[in-house]
Amino acid sequence: MPAPLFYLLAFITLGFGLLVVLARNPVASALSLVMCFSGLAALFVTLDAYLIGTIQVLVYAGAVMVLFLFIIMLLDIKEEEKKGQRLTAVVGGMILAAVLTLQLTSMAGSFPLAKTKLDDKPLDISAASTAAKDKNHPLHSMQMIRKDLDAGKLPDTALMGQTLFDQYPLHLQMMGLLLLVGTVGVVVLSRRDTAKEESKGA
């Protein structure tokens, strides 16, 4: 990826991220977050991760934030705009951000790829294709992925599926269970509320 493009996208992502916190109007905050997600998606795409970039837009920018906006629009915005910044909130947020940054940098440094310098050149798919010919390579038995690699195409969707279902099947199922519990919990909570109101009304 050309470096100027990276800086532009990073600037968009971070700038709108900052606006999310600084804007006094909740709708402006929510829309800035949408732009922030879009910038992030573009960054993923420049890293050849088309699927993750698209999912980022589809799930976060397209669905989650619409629901956020939906709730915000029902609030009284003038009331929110009048409120100033509270010192405790600002300090607390800064401390949290600092801790998170520290954690991320210490984590990222421990990855094996952290020491390599990234060059601005296209992915070497033919190298991956020859590597997959080795019998011990995890992709050796994956016919579809190897067919794509041999054709010089990046099978990023299939590779992600292979990683998720081959290496982390238990984690994936636990996440699924967690989401299911969350969904069921929301349904139960919202139903109980309406039942109470009905009994009050009766």
Add this chain to the structure above:
Amino acid sequence: MDLTFLIASVAKIILLTFMVILPMVAYSVVAERRLSAIIQDRVGPNRVGIPATLFGAKKDWHIFGMGGLLQPMADGIKFLLKEDFTPAHVKKFYYWIAPALTMVPALLTCAVLPFGSELNFSFFGLEQPIKAVIADLSVGPLYTFAIASLGVYGIVLAGWSSNSKYPFLGGVRSSSQMISYELSLGLAIVPVLMIYGNLNLSEMAQYQDQNGWLLLPLWGKISIGKLLLTIPMAISFVIFTVAMFAETNRLPFDLPECETELVAGYHTEYSSMKFALFFLGEYAAMIIGSGLAVTLFLGGWSIPFAPALGLDYKPGATPLWLGLLHIGTFFGKVIGFILFFIVIRWSLPRFRYDQLMKLGWFVMFEVALLNVILTAGIMWACNALGWL
């Protein structure tokens, strides 16, 4: 990245988006008005031709002897010249940006649609034939859904920024409707993706060219498995089409802008070209939705029984006339699908809002989920029996 690729991409973007999709939007409006007139036993707009009478001729010139074919020009000029009024009570920034936010995503989604096989310009000295798709992404349908889901913002913001009751109700309705039906839309194509085994729309069209359309697998290698799979595919197709109606806010699901309850819904406060942008966005979304349905289920650019007729696509060896014929086939199918959209609009009554939500959550969602399981079962059984 070479120069040919760059020039070809720019040419494809300009040709497809501005020279094909936008005129198609204009003429689907005419088709809509003329068809609705036929259905309701009226005449419809039949007067606009080239205004030769302005220059002293006795009669206006009508193209092909059919009146009303220049109606979109007259409409366009009217939209541009009308007063562009911004009410005093609106939230200016969002009010201005909302029409663009509806229009732009609708046009962006056409980037991954394969509108033809390939064009062979060897007489120009180009060695590689040019693929008839703007961006040959490996995540085609997901990209379309992702960008189309951004279109909600335009409607929601238009409703909210107008700062009055009816537009707001329209905006709230549209966001909940579009989110609900996105689920069934996404789930409906899961069985389709299971059969294709990839997410590239060009390769899907190519597969259908060789092996028969998903809903018409009558050429290539005919097998019991493929014929059996048309059952879940038909279910998918119905769910996909119904969800597409809801996503594009077309009748019978046009609750966000239903006149009987909400004046004009989210665009009540808009006038002139800003209103026209909403209109364009809605029709562009409809055209591209039709294009996606055609590509996924009805073979895209492939000509029926192509291998038997010798009209199938051979990578790198397709003559220019066949490439153009494929493009023609694709747009022919899309136009047929748009006419279907229009006929549905003028023959079905509007749903009630709670009925719409019930249909989305209690029927379509479950049927789409069961359809995934049914497809998996059929594929598994056919694989085990060697029928595929």
